Amino acid sequence: MSAPNASGWKPGTPVQDHNAMAGPDTVTGNRALMLEEPLIFEIGTTETTGVDLPEPQSGSNRLGGLDRSEKIGLPGLSEPETIRHYTRLSRQNYAIDLGLFPLGSCTMKHNPRLNEKVARMPGFADVHPLQPVDTVRGALEVVNELAHWLIELTAMHGVAMSPKAGAHGELCGILCIRAALEARGDAREVILVPESAHGTNPATAAFAGYRVEDIPANSDGRVDLEALKARLGPDVAGVMITNPNTCGLFERDMKAISDAVHEAGGFVYCDGANFNAIVGKVRPGDLGVDAMHINLHKTFSTPHGGGGPGSGPVVLSEALSPYGPLPFTARTKDGVVHLVEEENAAEFEHTKAFGRMTAFHGQMGMFTRALAYILSHGADGLRQVAEDAVLNANYILRSLEDVLDAPFGHSGPCMHEALFGDKGFAEDVSTLDLAKALIDEGYHPMTMYFPLVVHGAMLVEPTETESKAALDQFIGALRSVAERAKAGDESLKTAPHYAPRRRLDETLAARKPILAWEEPNPPGGAPSMSEQDGR
Ligand SMILES: *Cc1c(COP(=O)(O)O)cnc(C)c1O
Numbered sequence: 154m155s156a157p158n159a160s161g162w163k164p165g166t167p168v169q170d171h172n173a174m175a176g177p178d179t180v181t182g183n184r185a186l187m188l189e190e191p192l193i194f195e196i197g198t199t200e201t202t203g204v205d206l207p208e209p210q211s212g213s214n215r216l217g218g219l220d221r222s223e224k225i226g227l228p229g230l231s232e233p234e235t236i237r238h239y240t241r242l243s244r245q246n247y248a249i250d251l252g253l254f255p256l257g258s259c260t261m262k263h264n265p266r267l268n269e270k271v272a273r274m275p276g277f278a279d280v281h282p283l284q285p286v287d288t289v290r291g292a293l294e295v296v297n298e299l300a301h302w303l304i305e306l307t308a309m310h311g312v313a314m315s316p317k318a319g320a321h322g323e324l325c326g327i328l329c330i331r332a333a334l335e336a337r338g339d340a341r342e343v344i345l346v347p348e349s350a351h352g353t354n355p356a357t358a359a360f361a362g363y364r365v366e367d368i369p370a371n372s373d374g375r376v377d378l379e380a381l382k383a384r385l386g387p388d389v390a391g392v393m394i395t396n397p398n399t400c401g402l403f404e405r406d407m408k409a410i411s412d413a414v415h416e417a418g419g420f421v422y423c424d425g426a427n428f429n430a431i432v433g434k435v436r437p438g439d440l441g442v443d444a445m446h447i448n449l450h451k452t453f454s455t456p457h458g459g460g461g462p463g464s465g466p467v468v469l470s471e472a473l474s475p476y477g478p479l480p481f482t483a484r485t486k487d488g489v490v491h492l493v494e495e496e497n498a499a500e501f502e503h504t505k506a507f508g509r510m511t512a513f514h515g516q517m518g519m520f521t522r523a524l525a526y527i528l529s530h531g532a533d534g535l536r537q538v539a540e541d542a543v544l545n546a547n548y549i550l551r552s553l554e555d556v557l558d559a560p561f562g563h564s565g566p567c568m569h570e571a572l573f574g575d576k577g578f579a580e581d582v583s584t585l586d587l588a589k590a591l592i593d594e595g596y597h598p599m600t601m602y603f604p605l606v607v608h609g610a611m612l613v614e615p616t617e618t619e620s621k622a623a624l625d626q627f628i629g630a631l632r633s634v635a636e637r638a639k640a641g642d643e644s645l646k647t648a649p650h651y652a653p654r655r656r657l658d659e660t661l662a663a664r665k666p667i668l669a670w671e672e673p674n675p676p677g678g679a680p681s682m683s684e685q686d687g688r
Contacts, residue, residue: 197228411441575609
């Protein structure tokens with residue numbers, strides 16, 4: 154393992170630039186608290202085990218011939234070895250609890266600790282979906298209460314709580330639209346999706362069996378209303394509009410779009426993943442929306458990322474509510490919250506459900522966190538969340554538009570995220586290079602190359618909880634790397650320099666990922682992972 158001693162440090166001279174990576178080689182490969190960590194297979198062996206279990210008593214073998222005949226091949230480690238391994242790895246992660254996390258579109262919100270405390274209460278955390286309903290009345294009450302507030306905040310008629318992510322919610326909404334159209338014997342085949350939509354929108358429509366047609370954006374980065382109107386007709390089932398859209402702009406013509414679509418007999422799906430920017434300010438129901446998913450994990454805190462749990466309830470208009478999936482909760486006159494399922498759907502006059510999205514009720518842990526967030530913020534607090542998110546994004550947009558190209562800077566204030574492009578970068582410097590240099594500055598990069606309508610796009614979403622000091626520091630870092638990108642600073646091409654690993658061959662990593670560990674140098678075998686890890 155050779156140390157990246159790039160600064161040419163010689164013993165007896167001070168370490169340059171406070172750079173912890175510059176300096177003499179160390180025996181361990183560690184750099185003080187920057188700890189090298191091999192793969193778990195490289196530290197454990199299959200010959201050892203971390204647990205000490207008594208030999209099983211002889212008894213009858215009930216595995217019916219399915220018992221394992223070969224070694225399982227897992228590395229055996231002691232408890233402290235295992236804990237150290239994963240703790241060391243976890244310290245090489247970036248996290249919202251470490252610093253500003255500017256991923257646009259993803260809304261990496263701070264998750265108040267209060268939420269965690271509430272979600273961990275045993276009455277919520279330890280319930281089982283198959284428990285008798287009588288033993289989970291409190292949990293149902295939480296689901297129903299959250300449903301109530303989601304309907305209230307959006308001025309809609311009903312809500313399907315079970316979808317488990319934004320994209321899952323989109324599918325739920327489009328299936329409601331399809332069910333409503335089928336119920337009136339109307340076989341429409343096309344869903345219109347504007348250029349400025351999130352990528353999941355066309356994917357969802359296609360998955361639900363619709364033909365997807367593009368609607369262009371105007372020079373402001375918004376849906377071209379006239380082009381949309383011109384395409385409407387008896388074959389159009391509906392439109393999917395992301396609002397605020399992925400250029401970080403509010404679709405001001407939303408009401409006109411909804412009116413035109415309804416007039417043509419279609420339905421309006423709104424991608425409400427960015428509700429964070431308008432919660433408490435705008436009610437989608439007032440804009441004629443028929444279905445909209447809310448990413449609880451982007452608007453009402455709740456941790457997400459790394460494939461972790463999300464939750465994407467879908468609010469529905471009066472026209473679509475009857476088709477919403479089972480199960481859902483409903484309060485009867487006696488004040489009791491019931492779980493409405495196939496067997497009691499008729500009692501609740503809900504026989505038109507298109508089916509179900511999940512085996513059970515949805516993400517209980519996310520529901521408790523989101524409700525804790527809503528109740529602790531209150532109406533004024535939620536409004537302030539939207540206002541601060543928008544203020545922070547505009548502060549970033551206006552602070553950097555002199556060094557970074559802001560393609561829609563002329564379209565007025567942005568919403569919760571600021572969009573920049575790579576215009577003005579030196580010829581051989583790319584958005585990727587700038588993003589890698591941001592890693593050296595100690596930040597997770599912003600969303601890159603999305604939305605597609607902007608060349609070399611950089612989508613920056615600071616979220617509402619960042620202080621002015623934190624924003625200023627981030628702006629300083631981004632300004633510095635942007636200036637280097639314009640000047641064609643060669644060192645950008647090899648960034649990151651200070652991360653645990655240097656730049657990977659992205660193409661090789663994407664096309665030929667090595668996903669399985671192989672024993673190092675088996676006779677005539679493939680090279681081990683550590684020889685190919687791009688160090
Ligand atoms: C995040 C996002 C989605 C998808 O949500 P998931 O929970 O990741 O499935 C859809 N649309 C927009 C605009 C988003 O930002």
